[in-house]
Amino acid sequence: MAAVQDSAVAIGAGARGRPAAQGRLAALWTNHGAGYMFLLPWLVGFFGLTLGPAVASLYLSFTSFDLIRSPEWVGTANYVRIATADPKFAASLKVTFLYVVLSVPFKLAFALFVAILLDRGVKGLTVYRAIFYLPSLLGGSVAIAVLWRQLFAGDGLINSLLAQFGIEGPSWISHPDYSIWTLVVLSVWQFGSPMIIFLAGLRQIPTDMYEAASLDGASKFRQFYKITLPLLTPVIFFNAVVQTIEAFKAFTPAFIISGGTGGPINSTLFYTLYLYQEAFGNFRMGYASALAWILVLIIGLFTAFSFLTSRYWVHYDD
Amino acid sequence: MTDATMSSITAPPPSTNGRRSPLGSVLVHAGLIAASFAMLYPLLWMLSASVRPEDEIFASTTLWPSSVDFASYVRGWFGLDVSFGRFTWNSLVIAVLTVIGNVVACSLAAYAFARLRFAGRNFWFAMMLGTMMIPYHVTLIPQYVLFLDLGWVNTILPLVVPKFLASDAFFIFLMVQFFRGIPRELDEAAMMDGCGPWRIYWKIMLPLSLPVLATAAIFSFIWTWDDFFGPLIYLNDMNTYTIQLGLRTFVDSSSTSDWGGLFAMSTLSLVPVFFFFLFFQRLLIEGIATTGMKR
Numbered sequence A: 001m002a003a004v005q006d007s008a009v010a011i012g013a014g015a016r017g018r019p020a021a022q023g024r025l026a027a028l029w030t031n032h033g034a035g036y037m038f039l040l041p042w043l044v045g046f047f048g049l050t051l052g053p054a055v056a057s058l059y060l061s062f063t064s065f066d067l068i069r070s071p072e073w074v075g076t077a078n079y080v081r082i083a084t085a086d087p088k089f090a091a092s093l094k095v096t097f098l099y100v101v102l103s104v105p106f107k108l109a110f111a112l113f114v115a116i117l118l119d120r121g122v123k124g125l126t127v128y129r130a131i132f133y134l135p136s137l138l139g140g141s142v143a144i145a146v147l148w149r150q151l152f153a154g155d156g157l158i159n160s161l162l163a164q165f166g167i168e169g170p171s172w173i174s175h176p177d178y179s180i181w182t183l184v185v186l187s188v189w190q191f192g193s194p195m196i197i198f199l200a201g202l203r204q205i206p207t208d209m210y211e212a213a214s215l216d217g218a219s220k221f222r223q224f225y226k227i228t229l230p231l232l233t234p235v236i237f238f239n240a241v242v243q244t245i246e247a248f249k250a251f252t253p254a255f256i257i258s259g260g261t262g263g264p265i266n267s268t269l270f271y272t273l274y275l276y277q278e279a280f281g282n283f284r285m286g287y288a289s290a291l292a293w294i295l296v297l298i299i300g301l302f303t304a305f306s307f308l309t310s311r312y313w314v315h316y317d318d
Numbered sequence B: 001m002t003d004a005t006m007s008s009i010t011a012p013p014p015s016t017n018g019r020r021s022p023l024g025s026v027l028v029h030a031g032l033i034a035a036s037f038a039m040l041y042p043l044l045w046m047l048s049a050s051v052r053p054e055d056e057i058f059a060s061t062t063l064w065p066s067s068v069d070f071a072s073y074v075r076g077w078f079g080l081d082v083s084f085g086r087f088t089w090n091s092l093v094i095a096v097l098t099v100i101g102n103v104v105a106c107s108l109a110a111y112a113f114a115r116l117r118f119a120g121r122n123f124w125f126a127m128m129l130g131t132m133m134i135p136y137h138v139t140l141i142p143q144y145v146l147f148l149d150l151g152w153v154n155t156i157l158p159l160v161v162p163k164f165l166a167s168d169a170f171f172i173f174l175m176v177q178f179f180r181g182i183p184r185e186l187d188e189a190a191m192m193d194g195c196g197p198w199r200i201y202w203k204i205m206l207p208l209s210l211p212v213l214a215t216a217a218i219f220s221f222i223w224t225w226d227d228f229f230g231p232l233i234y235l236n237d238m239n240t241y242t243i244q245l246g247l248r249t250f251v252d253s254s255s256t257s258d259w260g261g262l263f264a265m266s267t268l269s270l271v272p273v274f275f276f277f278l279f280f281q282r283l284l285i286e287g288i289a290t291t292g293m294k295r
Helices: A002-013 A020-029 A032-060 A077-084 A087-119 A125-138 A142-151 A157-163 A179-189 A192-203 A207-215 A220-249 A252-257 A271-281 A285-313 B002-010 B022-050 B071-077 B084-114 B121-133 B137-149 B157-164 B169-180 B184-192 B197-208 B210-226 B229-234 B243-253 B259-291
Strands: none
Touching: A032 A285, A032 B084, A032 B121, A032 B137, A032 B157, A032 B197, A077 A285, A087 A125, A087 A179, A087 A192, A087 A220, A087 A271, A087 B022, A125 A142, A125 A192, A125 B022, A125 B259, A142 A157, A142 A179, A142 A252, A142 B022, A142 B243, A142 B259, A179 A252, A192 A220, A192 B259, A207 A220, A220 A285, A252 A271, A271 A285, A271 B137, A285 B137, B022 B259, B071 B084, B071 B259, B084 B121, B084 B157, B084 B169, B084 B197, B084 B210, B084 B243, B084 B259, B121 B169, B137 B157, B137 B229, B157 B229, B169 B210, B184 B197, B197 B210, B210 B243, B210 B259, B229 B243, B243 B259
């Protein structure tokens, strides 16, 4: 298998210093025509659906465009308005950051905790893993958002449960202080997929490290702190980046739970929901394009920041 | 190699902790069972609410209905001007076409990236990875304008045609990873015997790649079935609605009046996803574990 990998690497790197037989093979593999034939559908999509539209969107972000009249160049007016005179932009940014900051750490902490519990040779691992994964698979659907809307309604299931303990709960979804929490709970409920990635990561840690540490008298807690956690940092990093980007892009639950408004009082106005309202509610396509590019900028900055700081805390074993 | 990593993920874990006390083990199981129940409780409650008599839905926090009654399903099915049969059919058509498009187009591109040598391959591969990073919001509006100009709004074309152009780069990446694990000796031998790249793709790569093709197909189906944003933008005529749009219309039109029908249709909309979960769970979990998928 290693040989296969080596040859794959060599072919990727070019034909330098290869034995003659392999050089002939490389010549056999080289087939520009076939390469582009196989790539053709993707290339059409790349230019027609990704690169072209991305360039067009950048252009539109400097225009005023309502789909009916042709775009009218307004310079940086859209960006200026976003930065200085758009309270809904500020509100949506605040809600989105709040959602990211609340949901991602809770979700990852939960996922890691359960993964560690399951990794300790618990009987019935596959059953638990399946049950915990199910919400991740279903969670993106409208049905679950509908269910959530009922769970946290004034006369919903959560309050019925609380009433049995004599607690009278508020209408969670229509209270501006609590509504964001219902979305955070929905996100944390879907901790299953990062949990599976953590489990796969934990499985990579050699058991003899723990055995050696035990022999040296290291406590379980110390083993976790000195072995498990450092060796798992690449997986934690990966999950954190992926989940954060997903959280920035979240749309469906906020749309369904607030009935498309982002209410009450903009408390669930996710950035993507605001962008949708501007583009497809108010048909301010130029303005919405500018909002889209700011989202790209935010996600890009966040990702760059994560990668830059990662070398101070992510442990790469090589 | 791929097989080895995959099975190491699903195999039972090495018992690192054989000397756990019986009491500790009982406590762990009690905790896990309680957590499982809490996770599943909302789902089971919805299932049970969907078969309860209408007046009982909010009266009870228990899971066992006093009597089983499918009236909510009938009411919900015909609860809107267009029946849920139509919505389900529309969703099914879009999902099946998406699966075909993704599997065909992504495997073609993945084969080129994983096996063929041609000028600019590494450049295009980097571009492909780049498209996975940018949020779709950037291409959303110009794509909408394009499809509007083509007269495709209110048809399934904007939702399906891009898949035949390998727009889900994630699946290309998934397949490239898998294809690279297939021994090159196989196609090299075929090549020596005079097989061209098309035959190798068709006769060697695809038959050996069934696990990854199945994983891509199932995730394509589930994600398309659950997709709300795409249909919300492109489908405005109720006759073209998917089941997710139907549910959303149901919520808005009957806010608090017919919860039974709403829960019945919600439950129904989860059935296909649950089916895949039940029968292909291993494949899905392996897919996530090996690639670190988002959902």
